[in-house]
Amino acid sequence: MPAYNEQHRLTPTLDALTAHLAGEHERWSAWEIVVADDGSTDATRELVAARQDPRIRLVTGDRNRGKGHALRLGVAASRGRRVLVTDADLATPIEELERLEKALAEGNCAAIGSRSAPGATIGDRQHRVRELLGRAGNLLIRATALPGIRDTQCGFKLYDGDRAREAYAASRVNGWGIDVEVLRHLRRAGLSVAEVPVRWSHRPGSKVGPLDYVRVLTEITRIAARALRPADVFAAFLFLLMSVALYSARFFAPADRYLPDSLRDQNQWEWFFAVTADNVAHFRNPLFTDLQGFPDGVNLMANTVMLGMSVPLTPLTLTAGPAVTLSLVMTLGLAATAAAWYRLIVKYVVPGRVAAFLGAFLAAFAPPMVSHAHAHPNFVVLFMIPLIIDRALRLCTGTRVARDGVLLGLMAAYQVFLGEEPLLLTALGLLLFAAAYAVVRPDTARTSWRPLLRGLLIAASVCLPLVVYPLVWQFAGPQSYTDIEHNPRSFNSPLALLSFAERSWLAGDARTANALAFNTTEQNAFYGWPLVLLAAAILVRLWQRALVRALAFTAVAAAFLSLGREFRIPLTDVTLPGPWRLFADKPLFEAVIESRVAMICAPALGLLLAIAVDRLRTVRRPAVRRAGLLGVALALLPLIPAPLRAVDREEVPDFIADGTWTSYVREGESLVPVPLPDPSDAEALHWQTEAGLGFKLPGGYFNGPYGDERVGIYGAEPRFTSNLLRDVRNSGDVPPVNESWQAQTRADLAYWKAGVLVLAPQPNDxxxxxxxxKLVGTGGTWVDGVWVWDLHEGSHSRAAPITLP
Known part of the structure; x- marks a missing residue:
């Protein structure tokens, strides 16, 4: 007990302590009270010396140096297996010691009494100004020196004796900030610290004056400056290097290189960034455009254009081009996502930096994430997801529900404009985790559900007004659609969960991956059998930890859901109903590609891995530790991604690049590539972006409605001429054109308001x-590297008598 001029409060405090400890003889057969006097000028020392009890001891300093110095003296003089630090005012009654002892019995190194943890009760409150200053200090502490701990200054803490003496001996702070320094020392040593709710009441006669708050904040700032370890900076730097290495084949020449495994998605996403920048620059509605799908247009909100990125990055897109913007978004976004997972793991799961790094690596660079890294930034730029999870966990504490609810609402609204499907999958994953954790820790669930529910309601009230108009536009606006049919193979085989992805560096198997996934951008499982075995071993070895069981359930449930509406047991003809039937036809979930649900496994497995690696640090038997680390290495090495493949980009025809097209396309008309752009060939979108979005395109690569029921399809609603030209391109056969076909083509060209048909060199051209x-009734003309058919009345396009190269 540190004491400075405590003669008026010391006697009742010592009486209460001795009475309780003597009354708990079975629990505390041996005890001592060490009063550490900090140079008192009143009768504090005499009162202690007057006690005729050898178990009450006094240690003194030569002069008043501060609470930190007194605690350092007192803890050094202690001899107990446990060391309780308590203030002389006994604002937390000694009866709360039982709660702290229970936390240490569960394996924690320290248990700190908290006024902010769920279940804490506060009697008499301190002055409002003093309370606000205390909150400001705690906010600074949580944000910098001790993330995850809500209240460090309660003044009632129980430690393992040896660890306490070691930590206080290593401290240097003489003032009130010593609590932060000691707890940070324990956390850095990889030791667990529990925060226990206690009863607390303000006592008059506080020794903390107004200037002391300034000194405390100064001390905390100094500690916080040392809290950002070089390892944290190095981890972020490594994540950035890994991301650049992944995109190395394109990163340094984004405008000239193409990721072939992205199929046509790179063209589509560059177009998304370009059209958003164009809309913003010309003060047009960023939720709609008619540059594709002309004249009907495209509902951009229904097409995941990532307005949260594409709008603020408009200046970059306009100056450097959409290829550069997309490259930076993908590269920096992936690194930022890994860093965000790293921060979450360090804050809530394990303090060990190596363990946190490996866990964050798996969460951000797992095979499904690398698959989407080809050209799905909405599933790569996920740095908001760990922040949303962090805020949800804060709500469970019940400390600042209103503030955290507002922030969660703002974060969720922003994530809507980054990607709705990842947000939906996050909600599903958190629901699975919460259900599992509530089963294994019902006590926590009972204290958390009310503040969590209240916070979620606040978050919804903040989020919905911000997103309601865009969402109404998305689901009921022009070119909206009701549902969308995905590839019939858009589910995971059980074998996909055990196999290796194509881009896995050491174990990649393109044939197996392509057989188990419907394209290279949707390899949504492929965690590999070694990692699955490692996860099972972690579950068995650390079964007693509630977090491990909840994470394991989340991963297994997500993997099971990803199997789809029905699944076949491998190597048999037995087909069973799949769990996705529960969600498949429900609102919002009906548009989800079910194989993507397995992406929830990545952070769950990452957190399990971090827990296991951190646990290995404390294993005393070298053979066991080496075997565990070997298992981790064997599970992770096959998953290290190889750099994404890139090839030289197709040249844009001179007809487009040199602006010759402007002589053929008038105001309100469209340029019609042959065949029309669609999800199988969207090179014309690149033409359009290279032309500064100067012309409109019928057809295209986007999601839009089809038919009276407005069912979602990929691409524009097909017409006779677009289907015919696509068939000729695929088959190479010239069909027998008749007058009816010519009439239908004229109708389609009129519908598209076509000014010119453009045929670039290609297979079957x-x-x-x-x-x-035959369809147009006149020959095309070879102009600047393409065949053109000028469709304006009075034009005389005839095939020129030239020899083509």
Whole structure:
């Protein structure tokens, strides 16, 4: 007990302590009270010396140096297996010691009494100004020196004796900030610290004056400056290097290189960034455009254009081009996502930096994430997800529900404009985790559900007004759709969970991956059998930890859901109903690609891995520790991603690049590529972005409605001419064109308000040219590297007598 001029409060405090400890003889057969006097000028020392009890001892300093110095003296003089630090005012009654002892019995190194943890009760409150200053200090502490701990200054803490003497001996702070320094020392040593709710009441006669708050904040600031370890900076730097290495084949020349495994998605996403920048620059509605799908247009809100990125990055897109913007978003976003997972793990799961780094690596660079890294930034730029989880966990504490609810609402609203499907999958994953954790820790669930529910309601009240108009536009606006049919193979086989992805560096198997996933951007499982075995071993070895069981359930449930509406047991003909039937036809979930649900496994497995690696640090048997680390290495090495493949980009025809097209396309008309752009060939979107979005395109690569029921499809609603030209391109056969076909083509061209047809060199281009000659009734002209058919009345396009290279 530190004491400075405590003669008026010391006697009742010592009486209460001795009475309680003597009354708990079975629990505390041996005890001592060490009063550490900090140079008192009153009768404090005499009162202690007058006690005729050898178990009450006095240690003194030569002069008043501060609470920190007194505690350092007192703890050094202690001899107990446990060391309780308590203030002389006994604002937390000694009866609360039982709660702290229970926390230490569960394996924690320290248990700190908290006024902010769920279940804490506060009697008499201190002055409002003093309370606000205390909150400001705690906010600074949580944000810098001790993330995850709500209240360090309660003044009632129980330690393992040896650890306490070691930590206080290593401290240097003489003032009130010593609590932060000691707890930070324990956390850095990889030791667990429990925060226990206690009863607390303000006592008059506080020795903390107004200037002391300034000194405390100064001490905390100094400690916080040392709290950002070089390892944290190095981890962020490593994540950035890994991200750059992943994109190395394109990163340094984004405008000239293409990721072939992105299929046509790179063209689509560059177009998304370009059209958003164009809308913003010209003060047009960023939720709609008619540059694709002309004249009907595209509902951009229903197409995941990532307005949260594409709008603020408009200046970059306009100056450097959409290829540069997309490259930076993907590279920096992936690194930021890994760093955000790292911060969350350090704050809530394990203090060990190596363990946190490995866990964050798996969460951000797992095979499903690398698959989407080809050209799905909405599933790569996920740095908001750990922040949302962090805020939800804060709500469970019940300390600042209103503030955290507002912040959660703002974060969720922003995530809507980054990607709605990742937010939905996050909600599903958190629901699975919460259900599992409530089963294994019902006591925590009972104290957390009310503040969590209240916070979620506040978050919803903040989020919905911000997103209601865009969402109404998305689901009921122009070119909206009701549902969308995905590839019939959009589910995971059980084998996909055990196999390796194509881009896995050491174990990648393109044939197996392509057989188990419907394309290279949707390899949504592929964690590999070694990692699955490691996760099972972690579950068995650390079964007693509630967090491990909840994370394991989350991963297993997500993997099971990703199997789809029905699944076949491998190597048999037995087909069973799949769990996704529960969600498949529900609102919002009906548009989810079910194989993506397995992406929830990545952070769950990452957190399990971090717990296991951190636990290995404390294993005393070298053979066991080496075997565990070997298992971790064997599970992770096959998952290290190889750099994404990139090839030289197709040249834009001179007809487009040199601006020749402007002589053929008038105001309100469209340029019609042959065949029309669709999800299988969207190179025309690149033409359009290179032309500064100067012309409109019928067809395209986007999600839009089809038919009277407005069912969602990929691409524009097909018409006779677009289907015919696509068939000729695929087959190379020239069909027998009749007058009816010509009439239908004229109707389609009129609907598209076509000014010119453009045929670039491509497979089966001769068959396409002959077909167009018959459909249009006139020959095309070779102009600047393409065949063109000028569709304006009075034009006389004829095939030029030239020899093509």
């Amino acid at each position: 001769r068959a396409l040219r002959e077909t167009l000659d």
